[in-house]
Amino acid sequence: MSEYASDRPRFFVIAVDGPAASGKGTIATGLAKAYKLPVLDTGLLYRCVGVLMKKARGNLDDEAAACAAAALLTADQLDDPALRTRAAGELASRVAVHPRVRNALMEFQRTFARQEGGAVLDGRDIGTVIAPDAPAKLYVTASPKVRAHRRWTQLKAQGERVSQKDVLADIRRRDARDGGRDAAPMKPAPDAVLLDTSEMTIEQAADAARRIVEVARARWNTTS
Numbered sequence: 001m002s003e004y005a006s007d008r009p010r011f012f013v014i015a016v017d018g019p020a021a022s023g024k025g026t027i028a029t030g031l032a033k034a035y036k037l038p039v040l041d042t043g044l045l046y047r048c049v050g051v052l053m054k055k056a057r058g059n060l061d062d063e064a065a066a067c068a069a070a071a072l073l074t075a076d077q078l079d080d081p082a083l084r085t086r087a088a089g090e091l092a093s094r095v096a097v098h099p100r101v102r103n104a105l106m107e108f109q110r111t112f113a114r115q116e117g118g119a120v121l122d123g124r125d126i127g128t129v130i131a132p133d134a135p136a137k138l139y140v141t142a143s144p145k146v147r148a149h150r151r152w153t154q155l156k157a158q159g160e161r162v163s164q165k166d167v168l169a170d171i172r173r174r175d176a177r178d179g180g181r182d183a184a185p186m187k188p189a190p191d192a193v194l195l196d197t198s199e200m201t202i203e204q205a206a207d208a209a210r211r212i213v214e215v216a217r218a219r220w221n222t223t224s
C-alpha cells in the first residue's frame with residue numbers, strides 16, 4: 001500500500017480528469033463548493049511553465065530549461081489571466097510532454113491534495129499519477145465538436161478572435177499530444193467513473209458529478 005493510501009482517512013481527494021473543454025473545470029469548481037474543499041486547476045501549472053518559457057524565448061523542446069522554469073513556479077503566478085489564452089494552452093501541452101517537468105510539478109500537486117480534509121484537483125493525470133488512491137475519480141469527456149464550441153465561446157468572451165474550426169483543430173492536436181505522450185498520458189484511471197457531458201447542460205453535468213462523488217463518499221466513509 002502506498003504512503004498516500006495509508007493517509008486515506010484524513011484526505012477526501014476528488015480527482016477530475018479529462019480532455020480540454022470537457023467541462024471538468026466547471027465540475028471541479030462545483031464539487032469544491034459543494035464539499036467545501038479547496039480546488040486546484042493543475043492545467044494552470046503547465047500553462048505557467050509554457051508562458052514562462054515563451055517570455056524567456058526558450059525552446060519548448062528543451063526539457064532542462066522547461067524543468068528549470070517549473071522549479072521556479074509559485075502559487076501566486078497562477079492568477080495571471082495570460083494563462084487562460086488559447087496560446088497558453090498550446091504552450092502548456094508542449095512542455096507537459098517532458099517527464100522532468102511533470103516531476104518538478106508533482107510535489108506541488110501532491111501537497112495540495114494532502115490538505116486536511118481533502119481537495120479537488122482537475123487535470124489529465126490526477127487519478128492515474130498524482131493521487132492514484134483518491135477515493136473519488138471522475139473522467140469527464142465530451143465530443144470534440146461540443147468541446148470546440150464551448151472553448152470557442154469562452155475565448156470569444158475573453159476577447160480572442162478565432163474561428164470554431166481553428167479551435168476544433170487545436171483540440172484535436174492537443175488530445176493527440178496529451179493522449180499519445182509517454183509521460184503520464186491523458187487516460188482514465190481504471191477505477192474512474194466516466195462522465196460524458198456532450199448532451200448535458202452545466203447544471204446537469206454538475207448534478208451527475210455530485211451523484212458520482214456521493215457514491216464514492218459513502219464508500220469511503222464505510223472503509224476509512
Ligand code: C5P
Pocket residue numbers: 020021042043044046047089092093094096122123124125126174178
Ligand atoms: O486543462 P488545461 O487545458 O488548462 O491544460 C493545458 C495543458 O496542460 C493540457 O493540454 C496538458 O498538456 C497539460 N496538462 C497535463 N497534466 C495535467 C494538466 C494539464 O499534462 N494534470
